Amino acid sequence: MKIIRVTVTPIAFRDPPLLNASGIHEPYALRSIIEVESDNGYIGLGESYGDAPALAIQQALQAPLIGLDPFNLNGLRQVVQATVAAHKPASVQGAELAPGSHASKAVSNAYSAFEVAFLDLQARSLNVPLVDLLGGAVRERVPFSAYLFFKYAQHVGAPYPADTWGEALSEAQIVAQAARMIEAHGFQSIKLKAGALTPEHEVACIKALKRAFPEHPLRIDPNGNWSLETALRMAQLLGDDLQYYEDPTPGLEGMAELHRHTGLSLATNMVVTDFDEFRRSVALNSVQIVLADHHYWGGLRDTQVLAKMCDTFGLGVSMHSNSHLGISLMAMAHVAAAVPNLGYACDTHYPWQEPDEEVIKGGKLTIQGGCVAVTRAPGLGVELDYEQLAKLHEQFLRCGIRQRDDVRQMQRYQPEWKAIKPRY
Numbered sequence: 001m002k003i004i005r006v007t008v009t010p011i012a013f014r015d016p017p018l019l020n021a022s023g024i025h026e027p028y029a030l031r032s033i034i035e036v037e038s039d040n041g042y043i044g045l046g047e048s049y050g051d052a053p054a055l056a057i058q059q060a061l062q063a064p065l066i067g068l069d070p071f072n073l074n075g076l077r078q079v080v081q082a083t084v085a086a087h088k089p090a091s092v093q094g095a096e097l098a099p100g101s102h103a104s105k106a107v108s109n110a111y112s113a114f115e116v117a118f119l120d121l122q123a124r125s126l127n128v129p130l131v132d133l134l135g136g137a138v139r140e141r142v143p144f145s146a147y148l149f150f151k152y153a154q155h156v157g158a159p160y161p162a163d164t165w166g167e168a169l170s171e172a173q174i175v176a177q178a179a180r181m182i183e184a185h186g187f188q189s190i191k192l193k194a195g196a197l198t199p200e201h202e203v204a205c206i207k208a209l210k211r212a213f214p215e216h217p218l219r220i221d222p223n224g225n226w227s228l229e230t231a232l233r234m235a236q237l238l239g240d241d242l243q244y245y246e247d248p249t250p251g252l253e254g255m256a257e258l259h260r261h262t263g264l265s266l267a268t269n270m271v272v273t274d275f276d277e278f279r280r281s282v283a284l285n286s287v288q289i290v291l292a293d294h295h296y297w298g299g300l301r302d303t304q305v306l307a308k309m310c311d312t313f314g315l316g317v318s319m320h321s322n323s324h325l326g327i328s329l330m331a332m333a334h335v336a337a338a339v340p341n342l343g344y345a346c347d348t349h350y351p352w353q354e355p356d357e358e359v360i361k362g363g364k365l366t367i368q369g370g371c372v373a374v375t376r377a378p379g380l381g382v383e384l385d386y387e388q389l390a391k392l393h394e395q396f397l398r399c400g401i402r403q404r405d406d407v408r409q410m411q412r413y414q415p416e417w418k419a420i421k422p423r424y
């Protein structure tokens with residue numbers, strides 16, 4: 001089997017004005033859609049970062065991958081390494097919440113983007129679901145959590161009509177957001193993205209959620225925007241309200257000290273983002289739960305390796321998310337289905353994406369009872385809708401955004417806004 005076509009299409013889709021530690025989401029999120037076609041007529045799909053540095057490498061890989069056997073993942077890795085070495089990607093400022101833009105992750109990001117498409121292609125040609133290539137599903141349905149954000153009602157400059165979620169800044173508005181998300185998708189656990197408003201207010205919102213949803217495990221994620229002192233103070237206020245405390249304070253050392261003082265379970269997608277940081281985290285006992293993300297951990301197979309290592313070192317494992325569409329959601333579901341020790345509902349931004357902006361046939365995938373059902377059709381079990389792909393590509397060309405920058409976007413609301421970490 002030989003690859004005869006590789007196409008990387010950048011797309012942009014509407015993204016609500018969601019607040020976070022860096023600032024605020026821009027009106028459009030960027031992704032790339034990857035197609036890898038083999039000489040027996042199958043097409044494997046992938047979805048990855050669409051920010052300029054990641055996209056440049058993905059596009060540079062289109063030609064050198066022609067002729068490769070899609071079963072040759074070691075060959076893919078060699079081609080990716082050579083292409084990244086030739087490109088020397090630079091680090092991007094203001095994008096620390098978009099791991100796709102970290103220069104140090106260039107090889108694992110690019111490898112992952114194509115590994116998923118290669119595995120999809122392998123599975124389609126073998127007529128099996130992709131999860132079977134990962135050892136088979138230990139669960140048919142993968143749990144996800146309701147991912148809440150503080151948000152404004154409308155983007156600055158009103159580039160398109162306001163979304164239907166409205167403003168969410170107060171306790172009551174956050175509880176209403178959770179209620180709507182749970183009503184629509186049946187989520188069984190709740191995550192609040194924090195680090196945006198004052199820590200005391202964000203903790204008060206957790207308390208309000210606890211009163212409204214006493215049975216739902218809760219998490220708060222300030223993205224390292226609280227000093228150690230603040231994180232300790234908030235831990236006291238939070239008591240045992242949380243299932244886990246996600247990235248409250250920056251750095252492996254800070255997290256280790258927080259755990260030493262509080263005994264709380266700490267989760268991360270910020271201080272353990274590669275195997276070297278994993279090793280250092282184990283030595284310091286910095287975190288107890290690693291939030292994997294195949295997009296920057298080097299693909300579906302390396303995510304399984306990470307999960308195995310978590311098991312070996314007695315750590316929990318779950319999954320992190322950035323803004324994404326259905327190909328990524330299904331890739332997450334297939335790998336999560338093949339991770340026996342997945343102990344917590346995974347994150348997903350998916351409910352925030354508009355129903356008319358899915359790139360797969362049939363529109364948005366359903367999340368029911370808080371779970372995504374793992375497809376049993378060959379490969380990832382999803383097909384590209386080429387009209388939607390063309391529409392979202394057009395939107396990419398028009399929107400003018402080439403690199404996520406939540407800091408610069410916040411400066412459009414507050415010109416004096418600065419990137420400060422930790423802010424509180």
Ligand code: GKR
Pocket residue numbers: 018019020021097098193221223269320321322323347
């Ligand atoms: O989309 O604003 C966001 C999130 O803050 C995202 O960028 C983070 O990477 O969801 C992520 C997280 O759990 O840290």
Ligand code: MG
Pocket residue numbers: 221223246247268269270320
């Ligand atoms: Mg996080």
